[in-house]
Amino acid sequence: MAKTSGQLEIERRKQSSQIIINDxxxxxxxxxxxxxxxxxxxxxCAFPQNGTQTEMKKFKxxxxxxxxxLADQNKAINKARNILFILAGLNLLLGIFVGLIASVNVPILxxxxxxAGIYLGLGLWSKTQPFPAILSGFFVYIVFNxxxxxxxxxxxxxxxxxxVIIISSFIxxxxxxxxxxxxxxxxxxxxxxxxxxxxx
Numbered sequence: 001m002a003k004t005s006g007q008l009e010i011e012r013r014k015q016s017s018q019i020i021i022n023d024x025x026x027x028x029x030x031x032x033x034x035x036x037x038x039x040x041x042x043x044x045c046a047f048p049q050n051g052t053q054t055e056m057k058k059f060k061x062x063x064x065x066x067x068x069x070l071a072d073q074n075k076a077i078n079k080a081r082n083i084l085f086i087l088a089g090l091n092l093l094l095g096i097f098v099g100l101i102a103s104v105n106v107p108i109l110x111x112x113x114x115x116a117g118i119y120l121g122l123g124l125w126s127k128t129q130p131f132p133a134i135l136s137g138f139f140v141y142i143v144f145n146x147x148x149x150x151x152x153x154x155x156x157x158x159x160x161x162x163x164v165i166i167i168s169s170f171i172x173x174x175x176x177x178x179x180x181x182x183x184x185x186x187x188x189x190x191x192x193x194x195x196x197x198x199x200x
Contacts, residue, residue, distance in 0.1 A: 080173020
């Protein structure tokens with residue numbers, strides 16, 4: 001019985017998606033050379049060189065999935081970093097408005113400038129050391145709000161929505177840093193011979 005065009009197309013797609021390895025001494029994924037033909041896994045990247053099609057495709061899928069997760073975690077880190085820069089800008093604007101425009105209040109102006117400087121410094125620091133910078137930023141934000149609450153208890157409820165968003169961003173960023181470190185370590189462990197951005 002002749003196969004239908006639909007069946008032929010399905011078979012064609014299956015064949016085109018097959019991973020074909022012509023040289024077992026060269027890793028299909030990382031292109032490392034000198035592998036033994038009877039080795040199941042590449043010693044550099046752990047690709048199942050002599051594995052089944054399912055094992056090889058699962059390896060590639062796991063790598064792509066981890067790269068996607070790492071990209072998502074980096075977005076969380078960038079979000080927390082942006083919050084630090086936003087807080088720096090808001091503190092500076094608040095200091096100028098309250099300390100110079102609305103009334104001449106030098107202590108408030110100085111305090112806001114110092115706060116802006118702290119947030120700005122933490123934001124810049126987070127580009128090289130995101131974990132301690134974001135954690136410190138969260139701590140500073142809580143301390144500043146606590147001090148404001150002592151001076152005026154009504155500030156606890158003022159801008160509550162923004163406070164929730166800011167705190168959530170810090171927590172999201174903190175978790176992102178922790179998860180990204182783990183993912184980077186896992187990806188680096190198989191990145192010994194060739195960059196992971198290759199598409200096979």
